[in-house]
Amino acid sequence: MAQLFYKYSTMNAGKSIELIKVAYNYEERGKRVLCLTPKTDTRYGEGVITSRVGLQRQALPIAEDTNILSLFMRENEKHEIACVLVDEGQFLKKHHVLQLVEIVDSCDVPVMVYGLKNDFKNELFEGSYYLLVYADKIEEIKTICWCGKKATMVARIVDGKFVKEGEQIMVGGNDMYVSLCRKHYNDGRFKPDDEY
Template sequence: MAQLYYRYSTMNAGKSIELIKVAYNYEERGKHVMTLVPSVDNRYGVGVITSRIGIQREATIVNESSNILEMFIRENEKHSIDCVLIDECQFLKKHHVEELVEIVDSFDVPVLAYGLKNDFKNDLFEGSYYMLIYADKIEEIKTICWCGRKATMVARVVNGNIVKQGEQILIGGNDMYVSLCRKHYNDGRLGPDK
């Protein structure tokens, strides 16, 4: 029986490379996967899933008005889809997550969604919130803070300082965000000498 998986972590934990690996494993066995990425994540180009170590994979773009269920049905009519993979699922809307649920429940196709849980202010993203509600399996992909503890927070850094005000969605990479443990997120320390 298929399930909806939510695999979350802070930044730099390897979510995108894990997605690319899963897609490769399916395709190596002659299976068809549908890979999706929200249009808001255009750091490496539109419709591209990119790992920080440079591995890329093309993906179908999802925007606010996209109907993922309809997209899936169209692709599934061309060739049977064995798995749906989504990167940056925190940027999905409630209706997107409900459409993913419908794919799992009505078509018995597993859906694996990868993304952040909380933002730089430590609030849930809309997509994360509904993934936590609807997912059959919730799995944490772990990474570490500079101190060696498990990183659970994403800090936005401007001019070398942690900021906790601003728009929720501001696309950036290592130049703008750092993963920290709760202690160092709260005390604002970005390193042993900072």
């Protein structure tokens, strides 16, 4: 029986490379996957999933008004889809998550969503919230803080300064976000003292 998987982490934990690996494994066995990514993240172009190590994969872009279930049904009519893979799941809306649930429950096709859990203010994103509510399986992909402890928070850095105010969604990479353990997030140290 198919399930909805939510695989979350902080920045730079390897979510996108994991998605690319899963897609490759399905396709190597002759199975077709449907890769999706929200239009919100255009750092590498619309509809492109990119890992920090440079691997890329085309995906269908999801707009706020996209009906993922209808999109799935259209694509599945062309060629049977064995799995749906979604990157940047934190940018999904509630209706997107419910449509993914419908793909799992009514079409018996597994869905794996990768994304952040919390933002730079340590608040849940809308997509993350509903994925945590509806997912059958939730898995943390771990990464580390500069100190070596497990990173659970994401810090936003603007002009070399740690900030905790601003718009929730501001797309950026290593130039703007740093994964930190709770201690260093709370005390505002985003790098070792000798690097300030």
